[in-house]
Amino acid sequence: MKKNLLFLLLVLAACKNKPTQHQEIKGLSEYAVDAPGIQTFFDKKGVLAENGMVATAHPIASQVGADILKAGGNAIDAAVATHFALAVVYPWAGNLGGGGFLVYRDKDGHTYSLDFREKAPAKAHRDMYLDASGNPISGLSTLGHLASGVPGSVDGMVSMHERFGKLSWDKVVAPAIALANNGIALTEREAVGLNRVKANLLQVNAPDSPYYIRADKQAWKQGDTLVQKDLGRILSLIQAKKRAGFYEGECADLLVKEMQRGKGIITHEDLKNYHSVWRDAIVDTYKGFKVITMPPTSSGGVALMQLMKFVEPYPLKRWGWNADSTVQVIIEAERRVYADRAKWLGDPDFVKVPVKELTSKSYLKQRMNDFSFDKATDSKAVSGGAVPGYESNETTHYSIVDKAGNAVSITTTLNGGFGSKVVVQGGGYLMNNEMDDFSIKAGVPNMFGLIGNKANEIAPNKRMLSSMTPTIVEKDGKLLMVVGTPGGSTIITSVFQTIINVIEHGMTMQQAVNALKYHHQWLPDNTTYEKNAFSEATIKNLTTKGYNLVPMSGSLGRMDCILLRPDGKLEGASDPRGDNTSVGY
Template sequence: MKVLAILVLLLPSALLAADASFPKHAIATVHPLATQAGMQAFEKGGNAIDAAIAAGLTLGVVDGHNSGIGGGCFFVIHAADGTVTCIDGREMAPAKAHRDMYIINGKLDNEASKTGSLASGIPGYLKACQTAQSKHGRLKLADVLLPAAEIAEKGFPIDEVYARKLAATASKLARFPASAAIFLKDGKPLQKGQQLIQTDLANTYREVAKNGIGWFYGGEYARKTAEWMQANGGIMTVEDFAGYKAPERAAIRSKYRGYDLITMPPPSSGGVHVAQILNILEHFPIRHFRASSRVHVITEAMKLAFADRAYWLGDPDFAPVPRGLVDPAYAAELAKKIDLDHTTAVPSHNMPPHWEGDIFGKHTTFLCTADAEGNWVALNQTINTAFGSKVVIPGTGVLLNDEMDDFAVQPGVPNAFKLVGAEANAVAPGKRPLSSMSPTIVLKDGKPVIVTGAAGGPTIITQALLLLTHIIDDGMLPEEALAQPRFHHQWNPDELKIEKTFGAETLAQVRAFGHKLAESESFGACQAISFDAGRQLFFPAHDPRVPGSAEGK
């Protein structure tokens, strides 16, 4: 899975004064052109929902290795009237998918779920955008599609991140002629600063703008995709596209130190486990811990949550996902398992209360927007790993996702991110794979004050919760919070991914607790927007680890 934060209310205005501030609206994304597209949507009279969709569609052009209309998304929206909408645009397995589809010639083919014709689920991105915009937006889909089409047609210089990911995947992209024609020149990947022109993608955007999303779901795009799949061993059909739905789901609601969290329910595991880990941390005064002790306690909470993720989490339309995972009483029991002085083995999942019956109703990028009317949007979108399945359907310019790898291709077998899953996340026709995307909005006294999410596979969950702890526990501003060193533990493998910027002394102290460290230069990407309610000002910020842009007016 390859998919913000809006802050705070109770911070002193003097501390906020150094940051750029805006009274009307704000946006933060991982690319300046996407941020600019969102600002243009605001200028056309659109609100935060329109701006988020405009930015997201533009990211599908300029950050297409991470997301696009060939993939999926989750929206968490707090509308101006106070209503909350969670839209599930996650990809669905084709009707011909089955549990053992990656057992090929009697052996598990680990590559088939990541690359090629069997790697993709039915994209949900456009359907989710239409649902969000028709319910809460002011503009039409065509209003935000056409400017993105113009960028695709004219081209743009690729940045360092794009060039690096392109170089890493060039050999796989070369296997598919339509992909190679776009991303390679004379058989070699485009370099930083070279112009990327996507004429077919521009035409696809324009066809959707002219004819509506039916052109994509069941129309010409679906027909071209089905024909390519049939010729290349795939199983997607026109009927799969025509039958796709982007349902609205009831938000997960939880609390942390006097704040109310609203986040995405399954098939997102992110919302469940951000809430679960924060529920555990409520029992510890982490703001008073030294750095190494804080890392240790939060890591132990991460391990407990990810062990539960591996067993319990899946598509709620197919698997019973217990609501008890976010029960404060369950978190209190888990908190008792944490030894403040040493690591504790977590051999398996735990048993949340009422697991038998109380269940949830049936490479990634992240962006956020907010406006003075009270519309707040957290949008995670993805095609999974870099360049998804590596397949561009000829004549469309659309990169298809490789989200089938987010299923447990066989229960207990790790995916591209070394995550394991059980039967709850096994492949089944029409099923949605588990995701780590964690778009979250936080309220104080009933008003939105923080919205957060991230990009980076399973580290999405831990980035989001770390950002929240720095803001809520430490009183940091978004820019400062985003700059803090990060760490991540996902239970399996039993290792702590941790940024070297903690410093040698702290790393040695963390190791002394018993943790096996996997040191990293940096990882992940969050975007943020803060809000000073007293002065009615937005303060956007973007993650310093990656190129990005934050603006407002």
């Protein structure tokens, strides 16, 4: 245990780094300055480094990624090593049994995106979570074996490494194996999370399953050592056999056996047939900045570009950060974006998603025709827009930039915290509850309150819609920002506000991450906000106009971002709302 605590202290100490030698971006002197008057969650400072940066939800995972960069690996190598490390040290969302999205910009400016989102099993059907009266059965799509889609994470890691990796596969998987077998010291937040989920783990797993439960059945404490030998063995199979180590053989047998025990429907054939998909990234502009983001199956990229184009005509910089006019325009944009999301977004392999139409300036201008500064729009009067020719929390993110300037933005998830709470017996890894991200029934909200319709209904082998928004921003052909966050339905708005905080409000990357945030998603018709995000005058003004403002007891987002500053230094900005840590070298 002392060894693990010492290792964790060394990891945290590694965050004190040197200035960088990256090429300066000219004409950006207004960025990376200390913007005054910003209300922040915590006065955390950014991390600077010389050659590369890794920003993740956990200090050990960040250190693993940085070590791979130091060993000569590129951003993709570091991303793979980081992903598998997160599966060990951050079971809340790090995973083998989930999926996610990659947005990648190489050092020459070429862009790529990889969809390794989970799929519905072949036995899935539209009404599988409804009772005889056609009403959703509470908990069926969120807890237990039937809630899981076919995992995509391992296939995604293999696919990106085979295409862009530099170091050997053996080397990038090795750190996670060592962490699983030797044990890791729990942070305070990890201990609290495991204690909170104990009852669910006992409810859905085999009685003799020891996973994530202390041997003496007592509560976990900060500094306790968590050893995961079964997970280490599965990681060794993946190291030895790559994709086949997970989707075939012993691991596949264990997964299918676990599904059969709990009346799940994932089969050997589902595992064999799963493959991630390379897609064309959404590449668009905002005031001369190039934005590179994720296309469907994620709704994040489409929604982000809609938000940015909605607000582009308005003088946000002059109005100021979280001023009443700024907030009003953003709320109204978010209201319309989430209405469009409900109507139009789904798996592009199953439905035609009108991406260009939804992000065109003429369409968005028309969508704001009924907006008035005098009063709030009623969400009941807002529906998905008319597109000609068409018919009608828990996740983790990591950002990496290497010495050459290759940039990775990855968001990956189990959906809810600890996913479906099902641990594959003999495998030691958690399964996702991504099936809840489908539209279980038209007009019925999912666990994040998001409404869906026909475009996102359940179908065999279909990918469920996501809000994940991994994003990279360029200025004048040079890398500027790598951005992303977990947070379910709030991912899109948190990413959007963080980017705007830098571009419009002159914040450093860490200030933009620290800054207090707010969220509106069409339905329910209210705006949730972090405590102190709005001044009393702003609250009074917006309330008078009919906006329903609801303060949160918790927080929004767990950002992990990187900014290439005007002086050429990389600034790693990890969220003070969690154990998030940036490590560079």
